[in-house]
Amino acid sequence: MPLSVMPTSSLADDPQPPAAISAVGLRKSYNDTLVLDGIDLRIPAGSVFALLGPNGAGKTTTVKILSTLISADEGQAQVAGHDIATSPQAVRATIGVTGQFSAVDGLITGEENMLLMADLHHLSRDEGRRIAAELLARFDLTDAAKKPASTYSGGMKRRLDIAMTLVGDPRIIFLDEPTTGLDPRSRHNTWNIIRELVADGVTVLLTTQHLDEADELADRIAVLNDGRIAAEGSPGELKRLVPGGHVRLRFTDPAAYRSAAPALPDAIRDDEALSLQIPSDGSQRELRTILDRLDSAGIEADELTVHTPDLDDVFFALTSTSGIPDQPKETAR
Structure with a gap:
């Protein structure tokens, strides 16, 4: 029987915050392989929502559906109030997407990558240069702006990738495993960038296999397993699902x-x-x-x-058949 967090009842005069992303019954198959088996999501505006799960659980497929890169076989979803099936252009105008693999063109400079994105967003030449300069400065890339992106370190490329995503000032950002392959310092720098975005009111849907990353950043977490949400809740709620404390x-x-x-x-x-x-x-x-x-x-x-228990214990309990871990983590007090 899957673990679950029961929803907390709320008073009628204490409505939930508005949803930046909502989905009901999303299903997706590739040939005979069922990837998503009817998932429901509700992500409040101005929050970080993390999707965890093993490889093949459906994390990237969920992001691709919600960002209108592919269509769902069944189900409905709204992003920023727009239906992903009937108003995909309106959805695309409000979101930014940073995939697992960098969209940076290594043959041109960092600044040229930014200006290319400004052109794609139909910004004027002056506006594009202004925004590119502001974002390059914000992400500490001004000194490297005139250098080919192929000379950038992994952390610099990821910062440039996220900066490019922000050229259109999206209020909802999809980050698909944004720190894969980064060293610890670059990972922490990326975390700080994400925190700054959320502080500015941006909503972030994050997929990650780094459980400490979800624990550090996410307001709520959903654990995907075999195409279904095995459990959803705050990091603290999910940890309390696992006995042994x-x-x-x-x-x-x-x-x-x-x-x-x-x-x-x-x-x-x-x-x-x-x-x-x-x-x-x-x-x-x-x-x-x-x-x-x-x-x-x-x-x-x-x-x-x-x-x-920590999120490692929760993850293994929800995504394996071996049951609850025998030895929870300990913290000296």
Whole structure:
């Protein structure tokens, strides 16, 4: 039975924020291969929504459908209030798309790449040059603007790629695995760019196989598996789907350890390691309860460690048949 996050009920006078992207029942097959099996999405404006899933799960196909690059076999979707089937040109006028593979032309300079995009958006010569200069400066590419893009590093090419996407001032951006192949510094620079875009009110639909990336950036995450959404929620909600969270107390004094066990009756004892393991979701309330019980008994633990599932655990639980991981990650407190 798939894991799921139940929707939270809301008051009638507290409406949901407007949706930048909405989809119902999207299906897509290639020959006899079913890639999307009826997915529903609702992405609020001004947010980051991440699609996770293994290779072949349907992430890129979803982006291609919503950006009108291909058509769905069944289902309906709206982007910026425009129907993707009946008003594809209106959709294209409001979006920007950065694919897995760079659209940068390495034979021309960075500035020429930007001006080419300005021409495609039918901007005047002066307006195109102004916007190109502003975006090159914003993405720290001014010094390299006159150099052939083939001489750029991977991180510079990705920055140029995103800058080219922004020439038309899109309010919705599709980023399909934007940091694939980048070094850690370039990845973090790209994350900062995405955060800046969202701070300006841009909506971002992000596909990624980097779970830490989704955890860092996304307001909500949907996990795709076998063409269906296996679960959707905030990063915190998805982590709470996976059982196994607990608090571990370790003692160096055997007498303190023996006194602590009766004060925490739900704890699992490890007499050899002098440790107690208490089931917990890691919340502040539960931690306070545990510490209050120790204080009431006049006992102090030498080490307290909170073990919480992370998105790796969620991903493997949802996309494999091996079940819930045995050992959640731990964070020392």
